[in-house]
Amino acid sequence: MKLMNLLRYLTASIMFFSVQSFAGERIVSIGGDVTEIIYALNAEQSLVGRDSTSLIPTQVQKLPDIGYMRQLNAEGILSLKPTKVMASEVAQPAVVFEQLKSVGIQVDILPFGYTAESVIEKIKRIGKSLNKSAQAEILSKTFVQQLEAIDRSDLDVRILFVLNRAGANQMVAGSGTMADTEIKLIGAKNAMENQVRFTPISQEGVIAANPDLIVMTQLGIKALGGEDKVWELAGILHTNAGKQRNLVVVEDIALMSFGLTTPKEMAKLRMAAEKVKK
Template identity: 40%
Template sequence: MKLAHLCFAMLSLLVTTVSAQAKERIISIGGDVTEIIYALGAQDELVGRDTTSNQPAAVNNVKDIGYMRQLNTEGILSLKPTMVITSDLAQPSAVLEQIKNVGIPVVYVSGKHSLQAIPQKVETVAKALHREKEAKPLQENIDKTIASLPSKQQPIKVIYIMAHSGISNLVAGKDTAADAAIHDAGLQNGMGNTLHYQPMSQEGIIAAAPDVIMTDSDAIKTIGGADNLWKLPGVAMTPAGKNHNLIIIDQMALLGFGIRTPEAIKALRSKAEALSHG
């Protein structure tokens, strides 16, 4: 009887050990989510990621399931995930519901454009991966950087221009990630009197009178180089255009409101001040 009990105990321990060692098969949706997974050291469990997940560079070796707002059920299920960790901005929501309905856990991470949301994102991902211990120093570093951001507002007007092939050039108004980042940097959004992203117009740009133009590397490629930026309607007639005050950002770092965003906001403030005072 004692031998039987001993054998049962050893078998139970073996099963428990194997289960604990079994890796998850995770699909990550959202660049901010994926960067947190890497920061927590769980990248070996990734079997899929969306197109916005391109940092760190090693993630580009992971299977791409497509754009986060054009999810496909079959593409996700083909990777046999045991868990999907996704930004709550991902679409269509019906695809994620289908994933849940077949028994695969779906963990939703806040997509808010807020510095306060970043620690919440880390906490959500860490809890899902059982890596709360690894999250602690990451959280402390994020909190420290956020606390170090300048609190004094500057009267420096910035506008963010988004340009992608196939669509008109857009400028960022209120209720956008760009607007939130500009304000968190203690700067003024020159297009703050409009809502969301609006088509760029000569009249609107001239009226905004930005001191600094902000855009990203993809936009620069789309318009054919930085020199062409100053040829866009109205830009040359603004203070930014006359002085060629341009800041090219890492879009995910600044606008993704992930773990790199506090440092990116600090850098935006520093660069804007240098340009406006130069």
């Protein structure tokens, strides 16, 4: 039944795109980092859908949600009758994009990385695809200036990033994560740098790491039930951060991907770390 539904979608889409070539662009954006750039380039009027990680700016949440970017299905995307799909390279499964291409939908796969260079490349590629190369050049320069304005001198402050999602166990960020990259870029130390990627939180591990500052995202705090609940997490109260109630809350996308909001949240994190140091 699911296969038959997909075939019907594909057939209808082929008919649609033969007519749509003369109409305006209809874009589905997949990846919060991609979506925020589209808005920053003032091209949001072409958007007809987005994935569940696309939350910034808040008005994008009014668009139809096709679901989580790593669990895509062609039917949900095709139902929005897009002419173009702009997706992060970490979006999955890849077969979905082949299905979209087979009915004439343009698919732009965009870079995902933990460096400023990857963001700049992404901005320029999106700008070119949207015929906004001049605006993309200006946006790239602004992004670089914001990054360069952040103080990166060494700070003897140990930071612990706790990832919390509804219905899942809390995880802490080790090396090889976006959080680790940003913590080090502001001159601080990742309290869990001896761990790799994300690992489940444990009382023993947290106490041994003894962070000076806890970092969580806005949605993570909401899913937890509020900031007061942070101090109930395994081992936190026995750390320097727990004893002093040192907590900073950041935008979700900023510590999960390197994007336009990252410099602002990095500056916020640096300020919080400097206060702890004092």
